[in-house]
Amino acid sequence: MANDHGLRRLALGTLLAAFPGERAPGWALDLLGEGLAGHTLFGYNIVSPAQVAALTAELRTARPDVLIAIDEEGGDVTRLGHRTGSPYPGNAALGVVDDPELTARVYAAIGSDLADSGINLDLAPTVDVNTADDNPIIGTRSFGASPRLVARHAAAAVTGLQSAGVAACAKHFPGHGATLADSHLELPTVDAPLELLRERDLPPFAAVVGAGVQSIMSAHIRVPSLTGDDPATFSPAALTGLLRGEYGFEGVVVTDALEMKGAALAAGGIAPAAVRALAAGADLLCIGAQVDLDLVTAVADEITDAVREGHLSLGRLEDAVSRTAKMATWSATPRAEGDHDASLGVDAARRAVRVEGSLVDLDRPLVVQIVAGHSIAEGRVPWGLGPHLNGTEQVEVVAAAASASSLVAKADGRPILVVGRHLHRSPASRSLIEALAAAHPVGVVEMGWPSSWRPAGSRAFVTTHGASLANGRAATEALGL
Known part of the structure; x- marks a missing residue:
C-alpha cells in the first residue's frame, strides 16, 4: 500500500479541476505541483487569445504535462467564442453537408486554434446519434440521426482534431441521443435493449476507437439493459465490459462532470461519485465548473479513504493514473498544423x-x-x-x-x-x-x-x-x- 502522500498524489492524478477568473489562483497551481492531472477552462476563464495563451503557459510552469481541457465543439457549444459565437458551424451542419473531408478540416482548424492557445484536451466531438427530435441537450451538437453518418463524421472529427496534437474526447458513451431529459438536471433513462444500442448508438464509438481517439467520455444516463439502476459512469458493465472488453478501447475513459445531477444525486455527492466512477473503470474525473480547493481536497480524500478501506483497489487507481499520464505525455506539446483559411467556417456553414x-x-x-x-x-x-x-x-x-x-x-x-x-x-x-x-x-x-x-x-x-x-x-x- 502506498503511503498517505503517495495515495493522495495518485488520487489527484485522476482529477480535472477548474477555477474562476482570468488567471490561475495559487491553490490551482499548487495542486498541479502536487499531482493534479489538470484543469478544465470555461467561458469565465476566457477573455482573448493572448490572455488564454498566457493562462495556459502559467499552468505549465506548475506542471509541464498538465492536461488543459475545454468544451470546444464548434457550433452552439463554444468556450473560445463564448462572447461572439463560434466561427465554425457545429456537427449538425457538418452532418447535413456530409463531406467527411470537410469535417476533418473544420476540426483540424479547431485543433489548431486550441493548440495556439495552449489547450491540449478537447472534450469533443459529440458523437451521439440524435434520434430524439426533442432531445434537450444534444440536438445540433450531433452529426445527425443516422448511425452510419454519425460514425463516419465522428472518425473524421477525431482525425482532424488530433492532427493538431490535441487529444479528442468522444462523447457521451454509450449514447445520449435518444434521451428526452438533460443529465445536467436529472438521470435520464434510455430503455432500449443492448441489441438496439449496438445498431443505433454504438457504431460511432466503434468508429472513433478505430480512428485512435485518445479519450471517450461516459454519459450520466441509465440504460437498464446494460447499466441496471446506475448511470453508465458508475457501470463496470458499460465501461469495462462493453467499452474496453468488446470495443477494445485502450485510451482514457473520462467522466462527464460529476457535479451534474445525473451523477451527483445518484451517488450521494460529488466525492462518492468519484469513487464509484473509478471503481467502474473511469480514469479521468471531470469535477465540474464550480470547483474550489475544498472540493478538490474532499474528492481526493474520498478516493484515498476508499483505497484504504478496500472499496477501491490500489491497482485500479494506479491504472487510471497511468492511462491519464500517457495521454498527458501524448498531448504535452499541441501544435498548429499549417495555416487554415479564415473563411473555412463560413464556407462550411453556407453549404449547410x-x-x-x-x-x-x-x-x-x-x-x-x-x-x-x-x-x-x-x-x-x-x-x-x-x-x-x-x-x-x-x-x-x-x-x-x-x-x-x-x-x-x-x-x-x-x-x-x-x-x-x-x-x-x-x-x-x-x-x-x-x-x-x-x-x-x-x-x-x-x-x-x-x-x-x-x-x-x-x-x-x-x-x-x-x-x-x-x-x-x-x-x-x-x-x-
Missing part, C-alpha cells in the same frame, strides 16, 4: 443552409428574433442574424408576450423574417408565426435542430442547422441581407 419556398418577396424585412433559452452545455452565447444585418432592423420578442398585429404594424409594409431556435418545441412560437403568416408576408429561419413543422402560409423556411456566428452569416447571405 437549406431554403424551402421563395425568398423573392422577403427583401428588406423586419427581422423578429424570438428569445430562446439555452442548455447548460451551451451556456449564454450570442446567436442569430444580428451581427450580420448591416442596417436591417431587428427586434427581439418573447413569443408568449408578443402580438402578431403589433409586429405587423411595426413592419409598416415590410415583410417579416422570424428567427428562432427549436421553434417547433414552443407552442407560443408556433402560434405567433402562424398568426403572422396568415396576415402578412413571412419567412422563417430555424437555427436549432430541424423538425417537420412548417407554418402554414409562410413564404420561405430556412434551416441553418446551428446558431453559431458562422451559421448566422451564412443565413444572412442566403437571404440577401
Whole structure:
C-alpha cells in the first residue's frame, strides 16, 4: 500500500479541476505541483487569445504535462467564442453537408486554434446519434440521426482534431441521443435493449476507437439493459465490459462532470461519485465548473479513504493514473498544423443552409428574433442574424408576450423574417408565426435542430442547422441581407 502522500498524489492524478477568473489562483497551481492531472477552462476563464495563451503557459510552469481541457465543439457549444459565437458551424451542419473531408478540416482548424492557445484536451466531438427530435441537450451538437453518418463524421472529427496534437474526447458513451431529459438536471433513462444500442448508438464509438481517439467520455444516463439502476459512469458493465472488453478501447475513459445531477444525486455527492466512477473503470474525473480547493481536497480524500478501506483497489487507481499520464505525455506539446483559411467556417456553414419556398418577396424585412433559452452545455452565447444585418432592423420578442398585429404594424409594409431556435418545441412560437403568416408576408429561419413543422402560409423556411456566428452569416447571405 502506498503511503498517505503517495495515495493522495495518485488520487489527484485522476482529477480535472477548474477555477474562476482570468488567471490561475495559487491553490490551482499548487495542486498541479502536487499531482493534479489538470484543469478544465470555461467561458469565465476566457477573455482573448493572448490572455488564454498566457493562462495556459502559467499552468505549465506548475506542471509541464498538465492536461488543459475545454468544451470546444464548434457550433452552439463554444468556450473560445463564448462572447461572439463560434466561427465554425457545429456537427449538425457538418452532418447535413456530409463531406467527411470537410469535417476533418473544420476540426483540424479547431485543433489548431486550441493548440495556439495552449489547450491540449478537447472534450469533443459529440458523437451521439440524435434520434430524439426533442432531445434537450444534444440536438445540433450531433452529426445527425443516422448511425452510419454519425460514425463516419465522428472518425473524421477525431482525425482532424488530433492532427493538431490535441487529444479528442468522444462523447457521451454509450449514447445520449435518444434521451428526452438533460443529465445536467436529472438521470435520464434510455430503455432500449443492448441489441438496439449496438445498431443505433454504438457504431460511432466503434468508429472513433478505430480512428485512435485518445479519450471517450461516459454519459450520466441509465440504460437498464446494460447499466441496471446506475448511470453508465458508475457501470463496470458499460465501461469495462462493453467499452474496453468488446470495443477494445485502450485510451482514457473520462467522466462527464460529476457535479451534474445525473451523477451527483445518484451517488450521494460529488466525492462518492468519484469513487464509484473509478471503481467502474473511469480514469479521468471531470469535477465540474464550480470547483474550489475544498472540493478538490474532499474528492481526493474520498478516493484515498476508499483505497484504504478496500472499496477501491490500489491497482485500479494506479491504472487510471497511468492511462491519464500517457495521454498527458501524448498531448504535452499541441501544435498548429499549417495555416487554415479564415473563411473555412463560413464556407462550411453556407453549404449547410437549406431554403424551402421563395425568398423573392422577403427583401428588406423586419427581422423578429424570438428569445430562446439555452442548455447548460451551451451556456449564454450570442446567436442569430444580428451581427450580420448591416442596417436591417431587428427586434427581439418573447413569443408568449408578443402580438402578431403589433409586429405587423411595426413592419409598416415590410415583410417579416422570424428567427428562432427549436421553434417547433414552443407552442407560443408556433402560434405567433402562424398568426403572422396568415396576415402578412413571412419567412422563417430555424437555427436549432430541424423538425417537420412548417407554418402554414409562410413564404420561405430556412434551416441553418446551428446558431453559431458562422451559421448566422451564412443565413444572412442566403437571404440577401
